[in-house]
Amino acid sequence: MTGTRFSCGACKFLRxxxxxxxxxxxxxxxSQGVDHFAAVHKVFGASNVSKLLMKLPLQNRSEAAISISYEALSRMHDPIYGCVAQIFALEQQVASLQEEIDQLGTFIAYASFGQSNYVTLQDTNNANTGLPSSFEFNDTSINDHLNQQTSTLFDALQASSPFEDHISHSYSFLDHPMTESDCNIHA
Incomplete structure (x- = not known):
């Protein structure tokens, strides 16, 4: 080997x-090859990784090395869960964002159709969740909490929406909490 070629991070680490x-x-x-290989060596062992890479087709080795490095670095940071903790956190974030999208969809649907149609939409949602149809309208603390959440979502929509003029004039159904008699609900 000539003196002009640099050693890879693995060979530098293994001296x-x-x-x-x-x-x-x-x-x-x-540049970070030595540090990444140190984690790979500590978690999996250089010999095991070498054998694994040699068994893979040449076109898959790069992705395998990246995955192994990522998992090794994750294991160094979190020895118990490794990258599974990060995957779980991302799944929770996706679920939370999906829930927020659903709430915004309900809010937009209500804003588009008006207050009288909200009862029908709410009855449908309650039927799907198994809640009694009058559940949302009897407890003023729930309505107050929903008022606060809706105003926060409404402010966020106003700040980020290209349709600001249309949203700013919409009527919030939670500004005036409904009672069971307003809903015309028949059990």
Missing amino acids: RKCTNECVFTPYFCY
Whole structure:
């Protein structure tokens, strides 16, 4: 090997001469290669990773090395869960955002159709969740809480929507909490 070629991060970490046949060279030859390989070596072992990479087709090795490095770094940060903790956090974030999208869809549907149609929409939602149809309208603390959430969502919509002129004149159904007699609900 000539003196002009640099050693890969794996060979630097293992303190060995990097050869043309080194399986790690294409995947750990960047500035943080030594640090990433140190994590890979500590978590999986250099020999195990070398064997794994050698068994894979050449076109899949790069993705495998990236995945192994990512998992090793995650395991160093969180030894119990590794990258599963990050995946779980992202899944929770997706679920939370989906719930927010559903709430905004309900709000937009209500704003489009008016207050009289909200009762029908609410009855449909309550039927799907198994709640009694009068549940939302009897408890003023729930209505107050929903008023606060809706005003926050409404403010966020006003700040970010390209349709500000249309939204700013919409009527919030939670400004005037409904009672059971307003709903004309028949059990």
